[in-house]
Amino acid sequence: MTSLALAGARIFDGDVWHDGHALLIENGKVSGIVAESALAPGQAVRNASGTMIVPGFIDLQVNGGGGIMLDGNSGVAGIEAICRAHAMFGTTGLLPTLITDTPEATAAAVAAGIEAARIGVPGFLGLHLEGPHLSTARKGAHDPALIRPMRDADLAKLVAARRHFQVLMTTLAPENVTPEQVSKLAAGGVKVSLGHSDTDCKTALAYVQAGASLVTHLFNAMSPLGHREPGLVGAALESGALWVGLIADGVHVDPVAIRAALKAKTGPARIFAVTDAMSTIGTDMASFTLNGRTIHRQDGRLTLDDGTLAGADIDMVSTVAYLHRTVGLSLDEALRMASLYPAEAVGIGGFKGRLGTGKDADFVELTDALTVASTWIGGEAVHEASSD
Numbered sequence: 001m002t003s004l005a006l007a008g009a010r011i012f013d014g015d016v017w018h019d020g021h022a023l024l025i026e027n028g029k030v031s032g033i034v035a036e037s038a039l040a041p042g043q044a045v046r047n048a049s050g051t052m053i054v055p056g057f058i059d060l061q062v063n064g065g066g067g068i069m070l071d072g073n074s075g076v077a078g079i080e081a082i083c084r085a086h087a088m089f090g091t092t093g094l095l096p097t098l099i100t101d102t103p104e105a106t107a108a109a110v111a112a113g114i115e116a117a118r119i120g121v122p123g124f125l126g127l128h129l130e131g132p133h134l135s136t137a138r139k140g141a142h143d144p145a146l147i148r149p150m151r152d153a154d155l156a157k158l159v160a161a162r163r164h165f166q167v168l169m170t171t172l173a174p175e176n177v178t179p180e181q182v183s184k185l186a187a188g189g190v191k192v193s194l195g196h197s198d199t200d201c202k203t204a205l206a207y208v209q210a211g212a213s214l215v216t217h218l219f220n221a222m223s224p225l226g227h228r229e230p231g232l233v234g235a236a237l238e239s240g241a242l243w244v245g246l247i248a249d250g251v252h253v254d255p256v257a258i259r260a261a262l263k264a265k266t267g268p269a270r271i272f273a274v275t276d277a278m279s280t281i282g283t284d285m286a287s288f289t290l291n292g293r294t295i296h297r298q299d300g301r302l303t304l305d306d307g308t309l310a311g312a313d314i315d316m317v318s319t320v321a322y323l324h325r326t327v328g329l330s331l332d333e334a335l336r337m338a339s340l341y342p343a344e345a346v347g348i349g350g351f352k353g354r355l356g357t358g359k360d361a362d363f364v365e366l367t368d369a370l371t372v373a374s375t376w377i378g379g380e381a382v383h384e385a386s387s388d
Contacts, residue, residue, distance in 0.1 A: 029360060054363060058092070087123055087377070140196060174203050195217065200231060
């Protein structure tokens, strides 16, 4: 039985802050938050003075990192590299995300994900398949030649794959998927997210009734909010059943729009942060290739030759800092948008997203400058800034 106390830090459990307390971890779980004066004699203690201990970040849309994009060639090693790269920035749980690709590449990525789940790659929660059943009118950087309607065989493969993952999520558009198919996906445990769509608000809300429960990167790859036709943006804000991902990087959404959306969102579901990160995270890469096309990296932007945004060049701790310093959220709420809300969005809030007795010991030590001092998954330090 392994037991460790982290003492000297301010501890945010996801709801409130604790001063003068220690975080107790035992066998990969949180065993309590207790007054430092109550620590048992002989207890192993790590000095975390000068830091904040917060729940580990959860990212439901991660296309790549560490120089690797999730694709048909990534394999388990690629998934491990992506998880390691994002752990450097406080992410303790993520969904590697496959952008629209061929059926063969999709099958290979799913097979790699199944193996990653089997061997327990630290930080791997499951997969997010973004496409190929999207709208070509709102394709973004997705290859239109690979976008297509969902077939019964596609649906069956998704439901079969779901058994191997904590979370299997797919982004789809009503233009290429029926409500009946959405109902079957949801009944099979697949998390359905609406995105890359020109759908009207009424149709989007009908798909919520069918079983869709999330929206992919609010405002991006969907029609703007209109006063006569609110579209998917309107449905995302109106429906209390829709959890809504948002890229907060200063490029994809203006802070005024972020503040307006946060004020307008109907609960209990909430808006949560995603990075939509590409392979550049944790590297000095100037460009990379996506489906045979060059993606250019400059000034925090990733673009195709024509200027179309192609994912994001931001990590989760930088997202938290942006939400707090630029958007103006309290640090508590910025942290919840990066941990608690995404956990709740995909049904894993019972054991992740908070630090409490019995929860997974997934947490981050942050400095006052909001940089990562260390990242812990299952009670083990997977990244230490001091050892870089």
